[in-house]
Amino acid sequence: MMLLDMGCALQVDFSPLARALEEADPEMVRALGRQRRREEKERDARRRLHQCMAEAQRQRAERAARRKQTVKPDSSNQGAATIPAKPLRPVPSVPMRVEPIQVQGQAGLTGLGDGLLADPRPFLLLENASVWWVSNQSDDLLALPYCAIEHLDYQLRTALRVIGPLQGRALLSDEVGLGKTIEAGLVLKEYMMRGMVKRFLVLTLPSLIDQWQEELESKFALPTVGTNQSAFRSDPAEFWRTNPCIVASVHTLKQDAHLSQAQQIGWDMLIVDEAHYLRNRASKAWQAVSVLPRQFLLLLTATPVHGSIEEIYNLVTLLKPGQLPTPREFRQRFLDADRPTRPRDPDQLRGLLGQVMIRNTRSSAGIRLPPRRAETVLFEPTPAEQAFWQTWEAELREALKALTPSQASLWGRLLLQAAGSSPQAWLEALMSFPNGEQAARWRQSLPPQESWERKLAPLPRLAAGDGGLVVFTQFLRTQAALAEALNHSGVKTWVINGQTPASQRQEITDRFRDEGGALLLTHSGTEGRNLQFSHRIVNFDLPWDPMELEQRIGRLHRLGQQRPVEIYNLVQAGSLQEHLLEVLQDKLNLFELVVGETGLVLGEKFGSDDFAEEVFRRWRDSQGKVQQAMAALGEELQAARAEFDEVKRLDEVLFRNDYEAG
Amino acid sequence: MKLAKQPPHPARLVEFFEQTLGELGAVCERTWYDRLDVVAEGEAASLWRNDGQLHATTLHFPEPTEPGARDAAVQVFPGCPLTFRLVEALWRQRPPLFRACLQPGLETNSPPTTAVAQKVWQNQFGQRARMNPDDWRRVWHFTLIAVVRVAIQSVDQHWTTHRVAMAMSDGQRDVQLEQQLDGFAFVPYPGGPVPWMGLESVPWKDWLNRHVLEDLCDDLASIRKRQEHYLERELRRIDDYFDAYHQELAGRMGRQHKDEARARYQERLRATEAEHLRRRDDQVQRHEIRLLPYLDALLVTAEAAWQTAVSGLHGERTLEAVYVPRRRRWFR
Numbered sequence: 001m002m003l004l005d006m007g008c009a010l011q012v013d014f015s016p017l018a019r020a021l022e023e024a025d026p027e028m029v030r031a032l033g034r035q036r037r038r039e040e041k042e043r044d045a046r047r048r049l050h051q052c053m054a055e056a057q058r059q060r061a062e063r064a065a066r067r068k069q070t071v072k073p074d075s076s077n078q079g080a081a082t083i084p085a086k087p088l089r090p091v092p093s094v095p096m097r098v099e100p101i102q103v104q105g106q107a108g109l110t111g112l113g114d115g116l117l118a119d120p121r122p123f124l125l126l127e128n129a130s131v132w133w134v135s136n137q138s139d140d141l142l143a144l145p146y147c148a149i150e151h152l153d154y155q156l157r158t159a160l161r162v163i164g165p166l167q168g169r170a171l172l173s174d175e176v177g178l179g180k181t182i183e184a185g186l187v188l189k190e191y192m193m194r195g196m197v198k199r200f201l202v203l204t205l206p207s208l209i210d211q212w213q214e215e216l217e218s219k220f221a222l223p224t225v226g227t228n229q230s231a232f233r234s235d236p237a238e239f240w241r242t243n244p245c246i247v248a249s250v251h252t253l254k255q256d257a258h259l260s261q262a263q264q265i266g267w268d269m270l271i272v273d274e275a276h277y278l279r280n281r282a283s284k285a286w287q288a289v290s291v292l293p294r295q296f297l298l299l300l301t302a303t304p305v306h307g308s309i310e311e312i313y314n315l316v317t318l319l320k321p322g323q324l325p326t327p328r329e330f331r332q333r334f335l336d337a338d339r340p341t342r343p344r345d346p347d348q349l350r351g352l353l354g355q356v357m358i359r360n361t362r363s364s365a366g367i368r369l370p371p372r373r374a375e376t377v378l379f380e381p382t383p384a385e386q387a388f389w390q391t392w393e394a395e396l397r398e399a400l401k402a403l404t405p406s407q408a409s410l411w412g413r414l415l416l417q418a419a420g421s422s423p424q425a426w427l428e429a430l431m432s433f434p435n436g437e438q439a440a441r442w443r444q445s446l447p448p449q450e451s452w453e454r455k456l457a458p459l460p461r462l463a464a465g466d467g468g469l470v471v472f473t474q475f476l477r478t479q480a481a482l483a484e485a486l487n488h489s490g491v492k493t494w495v496i497n498g499q500t501p502a503s504q505r506q507e508i509t510d511r512f513r514d515e516g517g518a519l520l521l522t523h524s525g526t527e528g529r530n531l532q533f534s535h536r537i538v539n540f541d542l543p544w545d546p547m548e549l550e551q552r553i554g555r556l557h558r559l560g561q562q563r564p565v566e567i568y569n570l571v572q573a574g575s576l577q578e579h580l581l582e583v584l585q586d587k588l589n590l591f592e593l594v595v596g597e598t599g600l601v602l603g604e605k606f607g608s609d610d611f612a613e614e615v616f617r618r619w620r621d622s623q624g625k626v627q628q629a630m631a632a633l634g635e636e637l638q639a640a641r642a643e644f645d646e647v648k649r650l651d652e653v654l655f656r657n658d659y660e661a662g
Numbered sequence: 663m664k665l666a667k668q669p670p671h672p673a674r675l676v677e678f679f680e681q682t683l684g685e686l687g688a689v690c691e692r693t694w695y696d697r698l699d700v701v702a703e704g705e706a707a708s709l710w711r712n713d714g715q716l717h718a719t720t721l722h723f724p725e726p727t728e729p730g731a732r733d734a735a736v737q738v739f740p741g742c743p744l745t746f747r748l749v750e751a752l753w754r755q756r757p758p759l760f761r762a763c764l765q766p767g768l769e770t771n772s773p774p775t776t777a778v779a780q781k782v783w784q785n786q787f788g789q790r791a792r793m794n795p796d797d798w799r800r801v802w803h804f805t806l807i808a809v810v811r812v813a814i815q816s817v818d819q820h821w822t823t824h825r826v827a828m829a830m831s832d833g834q835r836d837v838q839l840e841q842q843l844d845g846f847a848f849v850p851y852p853g854g855p856v857p858w859m860g861l862e863s864v865p866w867k868d869w870l871n872r873h874v875l876e877d878l879c880d881d882l883a884s885i886r887k888r889q890e891h892y893l894e895r896e897l898r899r900i901d902d903y904f905d906a907y908h909q910e911l912a913g914r915m916g917r918q919h920k921d922e923a924r925a926r927y928q929e930r931l932r933a934t935e936a937e938h939l940r941r942r943d944d945q946v947q948r949h950e951i952r953l954l955p956y957l958d959a960l961l962v963t964a965e966a967a968w969q970t971a972v973s974g975l976h977g978e979r980t981l982e983a984v985y986v987p988r989r990r991r992w993f994r
Contacts, residue, residue: 089901091894094886096951098875101810101867104753104958117762118850120843125685126756126959127809127825132678133749134811134821135667142670142740146727160818194741195732221727
């Protein structure tokens with residue numbers, strides 16, 4: 001038996017593998033060792049997670065049993081059980097005390113101000129002074145009139161609590177979809193208005209940079225620059241030095257060159273989105289954030305703990321070093337190795353965490369959304385159409401081989417998605433295909449598209465319903481063709497896309513609300529539209545980005561929605577879109593997830609662009625067996641979903657409703 | 663009447679600073695729309711220096727959305743210390759009690775006709791009354807107008823400001839005076855001396871508390887709801903803990919065979935129950951809502967009214983009552 005380097009316990013018998021290792025390159029041996037340790041760690045984490053879940057399940061069962069016992073004490077029990085569990089005690093009403101009135105000013109009520117007043121001004125001046133004194137208090141958010149957000153009580157209370165008792169350093173762990181971004185933006189804006197923040201840095205995932213910038217600009221009038229812009233690439237040093245308001249990728253920050261630049265700046269406020277990536281203190285992300293100089297710090301995550309409560313230690317230490325004891329002491333005081341979901345001294349831990357953590361839940365915020373119903377509407381192509389598209393896909397696969405990988409990906413994704421949208425969009429996309437000759441041949445051989453009529457057929461009926469119909473598409477050409485067809489059928493049609501002037505968009509939305517019909521939207525027309533007055537969505541084509549689908553649904557399935565939301569997905573039978581939809585619906589359960597959860601399920605594995613790229617890669621390598629290729633993707637998504645569900649349950653068990661803002 | 667908070671508009675703040683500093687004796691000049699040059703001494707200078715020595719400065723009132731750090735010594739912005747100091751300087755300098763006579767309207771020149779007076783009486787008290795048309799005497803009717811700040815302390819703290827007007831005769835609210843005070847004209851020198859009512863002669867503080875609580879009804883309802891939610895959560899936690907402990911002790915007691923040991927456990931169970939109750943009471947006390955009212959200004963107004971003797975239609979009990987023409991109302 002031999003023991004390999006670095007003090008690790010990689011033990012190998014005298015076996016062919018051991019002999020091979022002896023002869024191998026030491027670098028390779030170390031790599032193998034690292035890989036094995038990584039695997040062991042992963043196994044260990046999985047084991048702990050399962051333990052946590054088993055423990056959580058046991059606790060739930062215990063609680064249920066206790067409740068049962070409370071309601072129906074078993075009179076047959078002897079000894080210990082002869083004393084029945086006590087029924088729930090009533091909650092007394094909250095007492096209220098009014099203190100005696102205190103008189104302001106030194107003279108009290110003995111002296112007269114100005115004798116007899118000739119006009120009320122001196123009195124009104126004192127009154128006005130009192131109003132200003134109260135208005136100057138920080139018990140209200142002064143920034144609120146300057147923010148374009150809905151005034152949700154729990155969000156306002158969260159912001160007030162962060163600014164007040166938590167002194168600008170907080171772990172915001174609201175359940176998914178409750179608007180942690182809004183809460184962070186509100187805190188940021190308030191601090192800026194009070195002159196306490198001048199420079200701020202938002203760290204997020206690369207795929208969310210644009211979304212953060214858009215939200216800060218549109219909701220809080222805070223223009224920012226992002227690390228995905230060309231200015232950053234051309235001169236990073238200048239970018240870090242001169243811009244006071246930056247939205248950056250946490251992956252970019254981790255790089256030494258950027259970290260050294262960012263480290264030289266005194267940040268007044270640092271916001272870290274998806275902060276669960278900082279739960280490991282040994283990670284580069286944690287270390288990068290920990291060395292940034294900052295006055296205020298907000299960590300945003302819906303799932304602060306993935307495996308063990310020890311992870312919360314690392315997050316809290318970033319926020320308030322010393323708030324929790326040393327790691328060793330923390331483990332000794334709070335961690336029970338046999339019961340990882342139940343801290344040893346829950347009251348004390350709650351007291352300590354309560355000084356840094358806010359977690360609003362749907363139940364505490366009183367948010368109940370109606371259900372959603374998703375329906376797949378398949379339309380059958382004619383045999384001629386089916387044959388054409390099959391041949392075309394095979395030819396496209398070949399044609400893409402002649403292009404560079406990035407070009408192939410770009411054109412492949414565009415043409416396949418256009419084909420799933422409408423013949424018009426497909427024809428237009430082909431116009432600039434690099435191989436013009438082949439594109440022309442494809443265009444000419446396109447058979448009459450009878451299925452287009454079938455795809456349009458359900459829309460007039462849906463649009464006639466109460467609240468109208470919102471139709472999403474990715475392509476302007478499809479939108480135009482749809483508008484034409486619906487107008488022709490006598491459906492009142494409203495169109496918003498990136499070309500619609502911003503000043504007209506609200507007016508069009510209002511008219512759609514008042515007059516009904518069909519509202520046709522593209523991605524850029526979707527931004528900032530709140531359409532909760534309508535409850536029927538048609539996904540006329542299927543974006544390859546699940547987050548995009550989620551955003552579409554989120555326009556309607558939001559606060560204020562009164563009716564169950566009906567989602568109709570129109571796809572051609574047997575197409576790539578159908579297989580992809582199956583995966584998203586059955587494996588990811590996309591249409592049942594709460595808005596915001598999709599990103600967490602996809603996690604680091606798939607950013608929005610990565611997912612589309614993955615779909616394309618699998619289509620390309622499938623050699624025509626698209627269904628199987630998509631099924632494999634589905635398995636991965638299902639596993640990711642199950643893992644997310646477990647983490648969510650664990651956080652629910654650990655934190656319950658103990659950290660809400662009010 | 664609950665007074666709305668002032669939004670932090672620089673233009674309004676400049677106006678307030680200019681007016682208040684002027685009242686405190688400072689010389690102010692607006693040099694730009696958001697700049698105020700100030701030369702102050704004494705109480706006015708106390709915003710910047712404790713010794714009250716002459717102080718000259720330029721105040722800047724930036725837009726709330728203007729980025730950049732603020733300078734608390736010369737900039738006025740939401741939550742800034744200068745605004746607090748200015749108001750507190752004014753409170754120190756001005757005694758809070760004022761008196762004023764309301765300009766009499768035409769309707770006060772002569773007593774009401776008997777028909778009108780009787781109709782108002784019947785509307786107000788639901789019974790008919792008799793009054794002697796030749797027995798009207800001129801009197802003064804007094805009203806208290808108070809400016810009150812209230813701190814509501816619960817899990818967090820809220821501040822509100824109120825203007826409350828109430829008749830000194832019975833503490834009833836005078837909504838007209840409360841809402842339209844700015845529009846009333848005052849008489850600096852009334853025809854004769856006014857026999858001002860002493861504040862100590864009426865329970866005005868109790869009335870004031872009652873009216874302020876009326877104003878705060880909605881706010882208190884939502885605060886109470888939240889507070890009860892917190893209390894319930896804490897009590898459930900305490901109950902769960904003690905119930906589990908109680909069960910455990912009871913279990914152990916059940917396994918004891920000696921009476922002595924069982925008695926010991928009985929004792930512990932009793933102590934546990936006492937501690938449980940104590941913790942519950944403690945939580946209830948911790949969740950108490952406290953209201954702390956501060957009286958910032960008090961204006962006593964006098965206005966002309968008419969007094970007469972009123973009796974029932976069949977000569978029942980006679981009482982002296984005052985008719986206030988502005989309010990078209992009787993005060994008994």
